[in-house]
Amino acid sequence: MDKHHSNIEHAHGYSIYVFVWMALLILTGVTVTVAGINLGALTIAAALLIASIKSYLVLTIFMHLRLEMKAFRVFVSVAILFIIISFFLLFSDYSFLGAR
């Protein structure tokens, strides 16, 4: 019959990709502009927040996570969660060292 079931609808249309691409370019512009303003400690937070939004767009749309089975999204979330946990554990340790 027709297609292998895992290939059905397994790609977005062109227009959504172009929208995501434009959003990514705009966010790049925003992160460069924000970096020029002195926000003190918020500068790095703003940079990381914008980078995370950009990554989310790439993961869900370009990398098709939105079209995949739920298991894919769970796997990726768990992987990212553990990266964040280890980052916080490591960093809290070092920030105490730095305060010494």
Place this chain on the structure above:
Amino acid sequence: MISQDNTAVHAHRDDIGSRMGMWLFLFTELLLFGGLFFLYSVYRFLHQADFHVAAKELDIIIGTFNTAILLTSSLTMAMSITAMSRDNKKLSISLQVVTILLGISFLINKYFEWMTHINHGIYPGSNDYLSMDSGRRLFFALYYVMTGLHALHVIVGTVLIGIMTRFTVKNVITHDSYVKLEAAGLYWHLVDIIWIFLFPLFYLIT
């Protein structure tokens, strides 16, 4: 019913499994770069002023330009998969070639960038480098290792997409079976995500 359809056309094929395998590999890449990002964050925390001074050496305009190149290459890669799924082989091949060319232009920019630093005497072992404060030395060491490893991934990615283009030409990749192209795409997008974090962390901290 369904299994009958599948066995009639493909003897052993599991596209979902193939993509899951690719994702599992990408998780190991996440650990590889994650470790370097941890290193970066701790050293930046311990040498904040030095990192700010050292980052002035990097050119934000070239960095932004390279970011745009890589984001655009991700767009063409994603579109080449859509083109393939719609049985538009010619368009898919063109988009893959554009992706490769964008990857190469990213590398050319990176080469000129590195040469500028090297001409300024900033490279491991040089007198200028050794006379810097330890914080600035760490910044450039991390810069070379992380952008270098990233550039290595861009090289691997362009070669991979090149192989996929050959597969597409030879009809190994078809509109009915293009999971290989998708896997190459996943790799390429991961390389893009890593750059999305590298760019603000190295170029935009002045």
